[in-house]
Amino acid sequence: xxxxxxxxxxxxxxxxxxxxxxxxxxxIAGLVELSGTGATSGTNFDNxxxxxxxxxxxxxxxxxxxxxYTSGDTQSNPGVAKALAQKAIDDGAYVVMxxxxxxxxxxxxxxxxxxxxxxxxxxxxxxxxxxxxxYIFRTSFTQSSAMPKVARYIKNGIKAKTxxxxxxxxxxxKGGRDMIMKSLEAEGIKVGVDISTDPGQxxxxxxxxxxxxxxxxxxxxxxxxxESARALRELRKQGYAKPIVGETVLTSQKVxxxxxxxxxxxxxxxxxxxxxxxxTVRAFDEKFQREYRSKSDHNGLKGYSGMYVVKAxxxxxxxxxxxxxxxxxxGAKISAKDHPGVLMDxxxxxxxxxxxxxxxxxxxxxxxxxxxxxxxxxxx
Amino acid sequence: xxxxxxxxxxxxxTGAIYxxxxxxxxxxxxxxxxINFAQGxxxxxxxxxxxxxxAFGLPVWLAFLIACVLAAIVLGAGFKQVVVDPxxxxxxxxxxxxxxxxxxxxxxxxxxxxxxxxxxxPSPFPTGQLSIAGINVSxxxxxxxxxxxxxxxxxxxxxxxxxxxxxxxxxxxNTESARVLGIDVRRMxxxxxxxxxxxxxxxxxxxxxTYLAKFDMGDSIGLKAFFAAIIxxxxxxxGALLGGVLIGVLENLVGFYIxxxxxxxxxxxxxxxxxxxxxxxxxxxxxxxxx
Numbered sequence: 001x002x003x004x005x006x007x008x009x010x011x012x013x014x015x016x017x018x019x020x021x022x023x024x025x026x027x028i029a030g031l032v033e034l035s036g037t038g039a040t041s042g043t044n045f046d047n048x049x050x051x052x053x054x055x056x057x058x059x060x061x062x063x064x065x066x067x068x069y070t071s072g073d074t075q076s077n078p079g080v081a082k083a084l085a086q087k088a089i090d091d092g093a094y095v096v097m098x099x100x101x102x103x104x105x106x107x108x109x110x111x112x113x114x115x116x117x118x119x120x121x122x123x124x125x126x127x128x129x130x131x132x133x134x135y136i137f138r139t140s141f142t143q144s145s146a147m148p149k150v151a152r153y154i155k156n157g158i159k160a161k162t163x164x165x166x167x168x169x170x171x172x173x174k175g176g177r178d179m180i181m182k183s184l185e186a187e188g189i190k191v192g193v194d195i196s197t198d199p200g201q202x203x204x205x206x207x208x209x210x211x212x213x214x215x216x217x218x219x220x221x222x223x224x225x226x227e228s229a230r231a232l233r234e235l236r237k238q239g240y241a242k243p244i245v246g247e248t249v250l251t252s253q254k255v256x257x258x259x260x261x262x263x264x265x266x267x268x269x270x271x272x273x274x275x276x277x278x279x280t281v282r283a284f285d286e287k288f289q290r291e292y293r294s295k296s297d298h299n300g301l302k303g304y305s306g307m308y309v310v311k312a313x314x315x316x317x318x319x320x321x322x323x324x325x326x327x328x329x330x331g332a333k334i335s336a337k338d339h340p341g342v343l344m345d346x347x348x349x350x351x352x353x354x355x356x357x358x359x360x361x362x363x364x365x366x367x368x369x370x371x372x373x374x375x376x377x378x379x380x
Numbered sequence: 381x382x383x384x385x386x387x388x389x390x391x392x393x394t395g396a397i398y399x400x401x402x403x404x405x406x407x408x409x410x411x412x413x414x415i416n417f418a419q420g421x422x423x424x425x426x427x428x429x430x431x432x433x434x435a436f437g438l439p440v441w442l443a444f445l446i447a448c449v450l451a452a453i454v455l456g457a458g459f460k461q462v463v464v465d466p467x468x469x470x471x472x473x474x475x476x477x478x479x480x481x482x483x484x485x486x487x488x489x490x491x492x493x494x495x496x497x498x499x500x501x502p503s504p505f506p507t508g509q510l511s512i513a514g515i516n517v518s519x520x521x522x523x524x525x526x527x528x529x530x531x532x533x534x535x536x537x538x539x540x541x542x543x544x545x546x547x548x549x550x551x552x553x554n555t556e557s558a559r560v561l562g563i564d565v566r567r568m569x570x571x572x573x574x575x576x577x578x579x580x581x582x583x584x585x586x587x588x589x590t591y592l593a594k595f596d597m598g599d600s601i602g603l604k605a606f607f608a609a610i611i612x613x614x615x616x617x618x619g620a621l622l623g624g625v626l627i628g629v630l631e632n633l634v635g636f637y638i639x640x641x642x643x644x645x646x647x648x649x650x651x652x653x654x655x656x657x658x659x660x661x662x663x664x665x666x667x668x669x670x671x
Contacts, residue, residue: 035596039496169641196641202591202600205390206635206643213383226498226592233590237518239509258500258592261507 025068026061026320028053028310029088031098031108036076037200040225040254041100041299045122046071047292048303049097052341055287056307062314074099078107085111085119093117094320095310100299102128103171109136118325120306122299124248125175129351135326137309137352139302140248141271143179145353145377150220150247150269151183153360157267158243160217164192166207166231168223170199176222176247192216201227204234211240218243221250221266225297229258236262243267251361251368252297263363267371271358272301272343275368280336280343301343308341309334347378385515387632393521395628396528400583401605402612402620403535404576409614410552411572414464415476418483419580420602422455424595426581427588428490431499440504440585448581456577460570483598491595503589524586531582532621535575539617548572607647611654613664622663626650 030049033042053069061067072088074081081104088096089111095118099105102125112119113133120137121128126144129136154160163184167177173196181191193214195207201223208231211219221231221244228249235244236259246268249255253274256263274285274296284304288296296304310325312334317324333347346356360372401423408414416422426447433443463482467475505523509516539545550558551568559565583601591597608627612619627647635643660666 035491035496040498043495043497196639198641198644201640201644202597203394203631203635203643204640205394206387206632207640209383209386209390209636210640226594229498229500229592230590236507237509237520237590239516239518254497258498260500260502 023065025066026314027091027093028067028069028307029084029091029093029096030069030071031074031081031084031088031096031104032071033076033098033100033104034071034073036074037224037226038074038076038099038101038104040297041122042074042076042098044254044297044299045098045100045303047288048296048300048305049307050303051288051291051300052304052307052311054291055341056311062311063318063320065320069097071098074101074104074108076101076104078104081105081108082111084108088112089115089117094322095120095325097303097306097310098122100302101170101172102175105136106171109133112136116326117322118310118329120310122302122306123172125171126179127171127175129353133352134330135322137306137329137348138354139306139309140298140354141358142353143176143247145355146247146269146271146358147176147179147183148186149358149374150180150245151187151189153267153269154184154218154220154245155187155189157360158218158245160189160243162190162192162216163245164195164211164214164216164219166195166197166211166219166221166223168199168201168227169196170224172224173197173199173222180220180222180247197223197227197231199224199227202230204231205238207231208234208238208240211235212238216242218245221246223249225249225252225254226258228252228255229263232259232262232266248298251363252299253295253368254297256363256366256368257295259363260366264365266363268361269358269374270298270361270368271356272298272305273359273361273368273370274298274301275361275370276344276359277370277373278336278344280340283340284343305341305343305346308339308343309346312339312342345376347376383636386517387636388629389517389525390521391629391632392625393524393528393628394631395608395625396525396532397583397587397624398601398604398608398627399621399624400528400531400579400586401601402608402624403532403617404579405605405609406612406614406617406620407572408576409609410617411548412460412464412468412569413472414468415472415479416459416576417476417479417602417606418486418598419605420598420600421483421486422451422577422580422598423583423587423601424490424593424598425455425486426451426584427501427593427597428494428499429581430584430588431494431501431593434502440502444504444581444585447584448578451577451581452574454577455580456574457570459577460573464573483602487595487598494595496595498592498594501588501593504585520589527582528586531579535579536617544568544571604647607651610661611647611650613661615665616661616663619661619663623661626662 032046072084085108100122102123105121105123167173251268429447430443608623612623
């Protein structure tokens with residue numbers, strides 16, 4: 001009798017466990033720049049997503065299902081990103097994370113849109129969310145919301161009347177240049193020299209000399225990580241002494257690490273920083289450093305918080321359904337109190353743009369220091 | 381005027397680094413008939429060797445010296461014995477393909493070991509500038525010019541004024557005659573490979589602080605060094621110097637007076653111009669070959 005009872009008990013347990021075991025994992029695909037000019041951005045973004053997935057799975061997954069994250073290297077190439085997006089769709093991805101580069105997402109998001117797969121991006125070009133794509137969502141500010149804050153700082157903080165602009169000639173850089181010019185004009189600030197540089201450019205001597213010979217009161221630098229570091233090194237080398245201002249990238253931890261002392265004094269507005277004076281961000285910073293033995297830049301925070309947004313919204317709709325997910329993202333508000341992984345209270349608008357607090361940071365002795373916390377644009 | 385001088389000095393400094401790598405191209409071609417398309421990676425590898433040394437807490441100069449020794453063993457003697465010697469008898473093309481493959485293999489290995497991210501390498505020179513009569517020149521450019529200049533002058537003196545150097549030149553001019561004259565050809569060729577390896581380490585020390593050490597940093601410098609060698613004359617060491625400096629200076633002038641966006645095309649345009657108008661290079665000599 002005992003043996004029969006035991007057998008039935010075992011059978012009962014097996015049957016009860018069967019649905020959970022049989023449930024397929026939730027597939028999340030990463031399209032990230034693991035090589036090429038975007039390697040720093042993509043690697044950080046990828047690591048952020050991986051860390052979030054590890055934590056989510058350790059805590060029981062999403063709706064009781066394990067999350068399976070696989071990342072593919074776009075090689076910082078829009079064509080490769082597009083092909084990887086198609087592969088992710090063929091593999092049955094529920095959500096696609098990345099790419100980070102605006103030029104890549106502008107191409108690859110057409111694939112995810114066609115397949116109705118939600119797509120989170122680290123790209124900041126304003127154009128990304130202006131194409132009426134209901135499946136695209138940001139993990140960071142758009143240039144159109146960040147640049148007015150930068151222009152305001154240039155006017156009130158450093159009281160510059162004329163500003164020179166050094167930008168990288170890709171979708172990210174062009175979008176940023178257009179937006180900062182518009183924002184500066186709105187603040188009554190003139191643009192001095194307009195210096196275009198190439199993605200992956202290694203020698204900034206001529207570009208810096210042009211800025212140095214200009215009569216501008218400050219220099220706005222808007223390039224990707226490695227190029228920003230090279231520009232800062234060259235600016236220091238040539239003894240550039242005027243204020244250097246940027247948006248997000250310029251004072252990121254990776255740029256400071258690469259530029260060394262040359263980064264000191266640079267100021268930038270950042271949407272996300274591992275040095276933000278918030279308990280959720282501090283906890284993230286510790287976990288990231290423990291996991292990867294390096295400090296995350298803003299892209300790591302983008303990937304991490306973006307993955308937790310996926311968790312929060314999926315649990316809100318109660319099912320793994322891309323269309324329902326995209327619909328629920330419109331006007332979504334996610335509180336960091338209920339979902340610490342999103343790091344800060346965040347709201348999404350109808351276009352997929354997000355709003356939250358941001359920070360004014362300065363590079364001081366090899367570290368990014370938050371000098372001011374700025375309220376969300378929509379704060380009353 | 382101040383701008384122009386500053387552009388010329390900084391362009392010459394950058395060009396001197398291209399010239400160091402280009403010198404390697406011409407030396408290997410003359411002495412061993414080898415076109416090494418992994419030359420850029422030969423500059424990249426020592427940068428990472430120095431990074432590894434710095435990670436162990438070594439000062440830059442010691443990391444540099446250790447990198448020189450390692451490069452002489454691996455990129456000099458090792459490259460010759462493992463890649464060049466077995467393939468050279470099959471002609472230039474198999475060796476070119478082998479060096480292209482080697483470049484890919486080296487890049488992939490470094491990427492796997494050090495990640496695809498860039499890494500900072502401290503400059504051996506102080507920051508700051510020297511101002512003379514309103515002209516500002518950075519200490520980094522002065523240091524680069526001084527070190528690269530000393531290396532080039534020292535190498536020229538070695539090649540022209542020592543018995544070994546002349547023997548190496550004899551091998552470069554006519555291997556069979558040199559052998560008949562009792563010159564140890566194998567040893568002379570080995571010396572050329574060792575010199576090329578050390579030149580690559582010096583180029584790495586000078587360029588990595590600005591370019592940042594990255595697995596694909598050799599792509600740009602390798603290509604420009606190759607263009608420099610062709611522009612100056614592949615069979616002339618002086619030609620490599622001229623080609624390197626010409627590219628460095630013109631890149632700076634175009635970047636400043638026209639647009640930085642056109643800078644990267646300067647070497648290619650020069651290269652095309654020289655190939656079309658003077659295929660032997662600006663200082664090169666036309667060579668005839670029986671076929």
